Amino acid sequence: MGKSKAFYYYFDQHPDYPADSPRAGYGSPHGQDVNYVFKHLDASNPQTTKTDLEISEAMATYWTNFAKHGDPSGEGVPAWPAFSDANPVVMYFNQTPHTGPVPSAESLKSLDAYFAWRRTPEGDAWAK
Numbered sequence: 001m002g003k004s005k006a007f008y009y010y011f012d013q014h015p016d017y018p019a020d021s022p023r024a025g026y027g028s029p030h031g032q033d034v035n036y037v038f039k040h041l042d043a044s045n046p047q048t049t050k051t052d053l054e055i056s057e058a059m060a061t062y063w064t065n066f067a068k069h070g071d072p073s074g075e076g077v078p079a080w081p082a083f084s085d086a087n088p089v090v091m092y093f094n095q096t097p098h099t100g101p102v103p104s105a106e107s108l109k110s111l112d113a114y115f116a117w118r119r120t121p122e123g124d125a126w127a128k
Helices: 034-038 051-067 105-120 123-126
Strands: 007-009 088-094 094-103
Touching: 007 034, 034 051, 051 088, 051 094, 105 123
Parallel strands: 007 088
Antiparallel strands: 088 094
16 A cells, blocks of 8 residues: 555535426536636636635645645645545535545445455456
């Protein structure tokens, strides 16, 4: 196992859809965070909010800090602690950057157990 620190995040920045919308209850689609990291949001788009721009600015700062220093925390943004079993803290990008618990932790444990089984001789045989 590697010795590098891991910085875990959960991105869920999206418009609030009305309850009768087909998109109600859905979070952000896969890859949407990329536009935020590289500040590719259209400020003139009426769907782009002040909060979107603030999240984008924070994400760009975190990624730049990480590239420069190996740690995303720095001046002007909330501290982002390294993730570990002893400190299972995640940075949330949802309305504001803030830390919190691992989202859907029990579901992730189920996936871990499944993939651990798939790496066994029995799981490998089942896959063939």
